[in-house]
């Protein structure tokens with residue numbers, strides 16, 4: 486089945502077009518050798534793998550919630566476009582318009598972390614200035630993530646950009662370990678990919694959805710040991726995956742993706758076999 490819209494319980498999920506990049510396959514699969522990962526995920530002749538950056542719009546309890554914000558528009562220099570393999574800019578505003586919405590209609594933005602490929606869409610150029618894209622929304626960010634975003638270290642300053650936090654700082658609400666955004670929708674700090682990385686748990690009408698964000702960026706990262714070289718704390722990612730994926734599978738959870746260029750949603754059985762899936766509609 487190919488779909489960009491999906492209903493689970495009372496929650497309606499729509500994947501918006503947030504851009505397409507091609508990052509190095511070795512960086513995406515860390516210590517896993519290419520003969521193994523290439524059986525599970527495509528790559529091109531430059532060893533790059535396609536990675537979407539598609540925010541998920543969730544209609545729940547009469548609210549419009551966005552998970553992540555996409556690559557933004559015109560936010561990369563030519564050098565960054567080359568290095569990050571940008572092949573498609575964000576079409577988030579157009580995607581929202583096709584649902585009869587504008588960025589001002591978004592009530593809540595959930596950020597699993599603030600790396601540029603998740604956060605660029607939070608700001609847009611207007612009259613020569615960068616301003617908040619979702620000007621009416623509360624933006625949830627884990628507190629360690631927010632602190633590092635504003636004071637990045639020698640490694641993370643490459644991906645935490647000042648121009649992505651200054652225009653939105655008045656809208657940000659932080660939390661520590663976990664918080665319930667709305668009934669059945671909660672955020673959980675995992676760390677691993679970044680110090681303040683968090684995942685999203687959604688439950689409605691007996692359906693459990695886990696959005697593991699960048700500790701499981703694609704379906705091919707199902708194995709707890711398959712973590713990215715981009716992860717600042719890989720062992721923390723591994724322990725968080727062990728806990729959340731195993732328990733999720735035991736409870737019959739659906740797993741959703743932001744980066745996966747093949748699947749939007751999957752369900753695995755306890756042997757790790759793919760039982761159900763929804764493919765990305767091109």
Ligand SMILES: Nc1ccn([C@@H]2O[C@H](COP(=O)(O)O)[C@@H](O)[C@H]2O)c(=O)n1
Pocket residue numbers: 508569600601602603640641643644699713715716717
């Ligand atoms: N410490 C880091 C982590 C990531 N990046 C850059 O971010 C992109 C991937 O980010 P994800 O959050 O999607 O994993 C990629 O372009 C990296 O270059 C970085 O520079 N430093």
